[in-house]
Amino acid sequence: MTAVYVLDGTRIRTLDDFWRVVMDAFDGPGRHYFGRNFDAFADCLSGGPGHPDVDEYIVEWRDHDVSRDHLGYSETVRHLELRRSRCHPSNRTAFAARLAAARDQRGPTVFDQLVEVFENRAPGVLRLQ
CATH class of the missing domain: 3.30.370.10 (Barstar-like)
Known part of the structure; x- marks a missing residue:
């Protein structure tokens, strides 16, 4: 069942x-x-x-x-901003681009x-x- x-x-x-x-x-x-x-x-x-x-x-x-x-997008931005400080240094550029896209209401939510x-x-x- x-x-x-x-x-x-x-x-x-x-x-x-x-x-x-x-x-x-x-x-x-x-x-x-x-x-x-x-x-x-x-x-x-x-x-x-x-x-x-x-x-x-x-x-x-x-x-x-x-x-x-x-x-x-507003929750996506909030979530990404909370995670930003824990982002591994090697991922910061990609992470910043993801956050910028979410702020512009682009990309996955x-x-x-x-x-x-x-x-x-x-x-x-x-x-x-």
């Missing part, structure tokens, strides 16, 4: 909200087993810590359009990145509703 995990898009206004909502869906409220970053999320979807404890599952992201609006992680690590699992 296929398990269904529901993400309530009306509760997702920031990237931190997404981490909380997805971890609550997968692990239950308050039981958070993966780091709050894109790499840890990709690992989770690939079977790492926090992966749903079932063989087959679907993630229904309901009201995803609300999340898409909130996880747009945080929402786009999350969908891409789903598509790359768990093809066919995500259903945007």
Whole structure:
């Protein structure tokens, strides 16, 4: 039987909200087993810590359009500005270009990145509703 995990898009206004909502869906409220970053999320979807404890599952992201609006360029800029100080020196030029693009409302948003992680690590699992 296929398990269904529901993400309530009306509760997702920031990237931190997404981490909380997805971890609550997968692990239950308050039981958070993966780091709050894109790499840890990709690992989770690939079977790492926090992966749903079932063989087959679907993630229904309901009201995803609300999340898409909130996880747009302003949230992308906020997220990148928070990460800027931790950027490895060898990546600073590329990071600065990414931040500048987001400020100009170009390139992928945080929402786009999350969908891409789903598509790359768990093809066919995500259903945007």
